[in-house]
Amino acid sequence: MNKVIDIKNVDWLRDGKVILSDINWQVKRGEHWAVLGLNGSGKTTLLNMINGYIWPTTGKVSVLEQPFGKTDIRELRKSIGWVSSSLQERINGTEYGENIVVSGKFASIGLYEEPTVEDYQHARELLEQLGCSHLAERKYQTCSQGEKQKILIARGLMASPELLILDEPTNGLDFISREGLLAAINQFALQDDAPTIIFVTHHIEEIIPIFTNTLLLRNGAVFNRGKSKDILTSENLSHFFDIPLDVAWRKNRAWVTIID
Numbered sequence: 001m002n003k004v005i006d007i008k009n010v011d012w013l014r015d016g017k018v019i020l021s022d023i024n025w026q027v028k029r030g031e032h033w034a035v036l037g038l039n040g041s042g043k044t045t046l047l048n049m050i051n052g053y054i055w056p057t058t059g060k061v062s063v064l065e066q067p068f069g070k071t072d073i074r075e076l077r078k079s080i081g082w083v084s085s086s087l088q089e090r091i092n093g094t095e096y097g098e099n100i101v102v103s104g105k106f107a108s109i110g111l112y113e114e115p116t117v118e119d120y121q122h123a124r125e126l127l128e129q130l131g132c133s134h135l136a137e138r139k140y141q142t143c144s145q146g147e148k149q150k151i152l153i154a155r156g157l158m159a160s161p162e163l164l165i166l167d168e169p170t171n172g173l174d175f176i177s178r179e180g181l182l183a184a185i186n187q188f189a190l191q192d193d194a195p196t197i198i199f200v201t202h203h204i205e206e207i208i209p210i211f212t213n214t215l216l217l218r219n220g221a222v223f224n225r226g227k228s229k230d231i232l233t234s235e236n237l238s239h240f241f242d243i244p245l246d247v248a249w250r251k252n253r254a255w256v257t258i259i260d
C-alpha cells in the first residue's frame, strides 16, 4: 500500500462558513508528517475527516487506500491509532497502565473483552519501546503528564495500526518531559514496522527529524506542504505567521526566533 492518506480538492462547510478550503494532501508510506497551524486553522477538523467523523462537502478522501463512501469506516478505524487530549479526559484514573494499553486492542476505553496473555505481553513490549516499562503496574492517575502520554501512545499502537495520529501530544509537558516524549517518538518511528505517523503541533521546534514532511495549514487552507527542510525556512514561516521570523536549524530541527 502506497498512499496512506489521499485528500483531493476537499472543502468542508458549516453554517455557511468555509472551514476547510480546497485541501489537497497526499501521505505516502515511509513518510511521517507534521501538521502545523495556529489555533483555528483547521487541524482538528482535518483529523476528524481522516477518521471519518465528518464528511467532505466536496472533494474526495481516501485513507489506507479505502475511498470514503465505498468503505466501512468503523472497520477502517481499527487501522488508525488516534491519541488526543479528549482521549486523555476519558481514561479512568484508577486503571493500571498496562490495562489502558491493552484496551487499545478493542478500541474501547475500559476492558470489556477478556485480553489474552499475549495481549499483555504486547502491551508491555510497547511500553518498553517507549521507554516506560515501569508504568505497566502504575495507576494512571499517579502518572505525570508525560508518562500519561506515553501510556496513551502505547495504547494507540496496541491494535498495530497502519496510521498513528498524535494530536498535540506534548500539551501540558515541561520542556524536559517534552524532549523525553519526542525522543521516544523518534526512536519508535525508526523501527521497521512503525506505522505512518501524523504529528499535530503548534510548535515548530517539536518537528523532530523523523517528520520528513510538513503540512502548513492556515485559515482552513493548505499554505504549503513538502519536505520539512524546504518548508521550515525563515522566508516561508515569516509569510505563514505574518511576522518576521528567523529560523535556525540545529540537530536537524528548526528553531524559531521572532525578529523585532
Ligand SMILES: Nc1ncnc2c1ncn2[C@@H]1O[C@H](COP(=O)(O)OP(=O)(O)OP(=O)(O)O)[C@@H](O)[C@H]1O
Pocket (backbone or CB within 6 Å): 014, 015, 019, 037, 038, 039, 040, 041, 042, 043, 044, 045, 046
Ligand atoms: N462543527 C463546527 N461548526 C462550526 N464551526 C466549526 C466546527 N468545527 C470547527 N469549526 C471552526 O472551524 C475552525 C477550525 O477549527 P479546528 O478545531 O479545526 O482548528 P484547530 O487548528 O484544530 O485549532 P486548535 O489549534 O485551537 O485546536 C474554527 O474557526 C472553528 O471554530
